[in-house]
Amino acid sequence: MAVPRAQINEVDQTYRAAYMDLATRAMRDALAAWTAVTLAELYRTPAAAWWQLVSTMTSHRFAFRNLAIARYRLLRALELGRTVALPSEKATSVKLADLWRQFYRSADQPGRPIPRGGRKTIPIDKTVWDRWRPDKMERTLAASYFSRGPARLKRKVERWEKQGKARIVDGELQVSKEAGPEANRVKNAIIRSSAANAARIAQDGARDATAEAIERDKKVKRWFRITDGDPCYWCAMLASQGAYYKSKRTAHRREDGHAYHDNCNCDVRPSWIDDGHPLANIPAAERRWVDLWQRFDKERKDTPSLTWRKWFNNQLRKAR
Numbered sequence: 001m002a003v004p005r006a007q008i009n010e011v012d013q014t015y016r017a018a019y020m021d022l023a024t025r026a027m028r029d030a031l032a033a034w035t036a037v038t039l040a041e042l043y044r045t046p047a048a049a050w051w052q053l054v055s056t057m058t059s060h061r062f063a064f065r066n067l068a069i070a071r072y073r074l075l076r077a078l079e080l081g082r083t084v085a086l087p088s089e090k091a092t093s094v095k096l097a098d099l100w101r102q103f104y105r106s107a108d109q110p111g112r113p114i115p116r117g118g119r120k121t122i123p124i125d126k127t128v129w130d131r132w133r134p135d136k137m138e139r140t141l142a143a144s145y146f147s148r149g150p151a152r153l154k155r156k157v158e159r160w161e162k163q164g165k166a167r168i169v170d171g172e173l174q175v176s177k178e179a180g181p182e183a184n185r186v187k188n189a190i191i192r193s194s195a196a197n198a199a200r201i202a203q204d205g206a207r208d209a210t211a212e213a214i215e216r217d218k219k220v221k222r223w224f225r226i227t228d229g230d231p232c233y234w235c236a237m238l239a240s241q242g243a244y245y246k247s248k249r250t251a252h253r254r255e256d257g258h259a260y261h262d263n264c265n266c267d268v269r270p271s272w273i274d275d276g277h278p279l280a281n282i283p284a285a286e287r288r289w290v291d292l293w294q295r296f297d298k299e300r301k302d303t304p305s306l307t308w309r310k311w312f313n314n315q316l317r318k319a320r
């Protein structure tokens with residue numbers, strides 16, 4: 001079967017744009033949940049803000065997950081000629097046009113014209129996803145929120161109490177006037193960091209769905225790290241290595257363990273074709289990191305003390 005490269009590029013680009021759009025919205029909503037909250041309210045974890053955060057992040061996580069699943073099913077059909085079932089789907093085949101339609105809908109682009117070949121019938125293999133569990137979201141969010149938010153604030157407040165800058169009256173935090181600016185900075189830092197964390201957990205809806213599928217799908221050959229176009233040195237290095245292969249022994253993730261930090265919009269792109277070389281047919285947008293790494297590799301032979309982090313950040317600064 002000839003692989004329709006142009007159509008695959010169209011999926012990659014549409015996915016990336018939709019993903020970034022969702023990421024921006026998730027971050028905006030995560031910040032919005034806390035904007036009207038005072039430091040004293042933050043100290044006792046305001047229930048209304050907390051529920052607003054949980055409900056918006058749960059729906060973003062669901063949208064991310066749907067986007068990743070629709071992309072996975074369409075890409076697999078385009079590369080392999082077969083797809084996988086949705087969780088609890090019973091059908092044994094689907095028209096390619098329907099996979100396009102589902103994908104465009106999940107990318108918030110309904111009504112986009114369907115590319116050629118839509119009448120083709122695609123056989124469906126068994127699903128690679130568990131059912132959606134919205135309750136998991138609240139627990140995951142709570143676990144990291146309390147360590148980043150209230151726990152961090154409690155430590156600060158203890159110090160302020162010793163310095164006479166703050167006191168607790170009937171469970172209410174009161175900060176002295178002179179400590180006001182510092183308290184404000186602390187509040188903003190806590191809000192920013194827990195919003196970034198919440199937005200990451202929403203994004204994990206896509207990343208977890210893809211990781212789960214890659215592990216369970218026996219037909220996946222390899223995957224690529226894809227970046228948001230402005231990655232940190234660490235993510236650029238992971239993307240610069242090209243394809244990662246499923247190990248035959250464990251069929252598990254390897255070097256690119258799919259770890260993501262807060263404020264990172266990286267993701268993974270599976271492939272069902274083994275092009276024989278890690279750098280063959282890497283997604284066009286990641287070519288830049290491969291080229292940079294190869295230049296770095298050459299230069300560090302002359303300068304053994306050269307580090308990727310320093311060199312990479314320098315290159316980016318020069319390019320700006």
Ligand SMILES: [Zn+2]
Binds near residue numbers: 227235265266
């Ligand atoms: Zn990243």
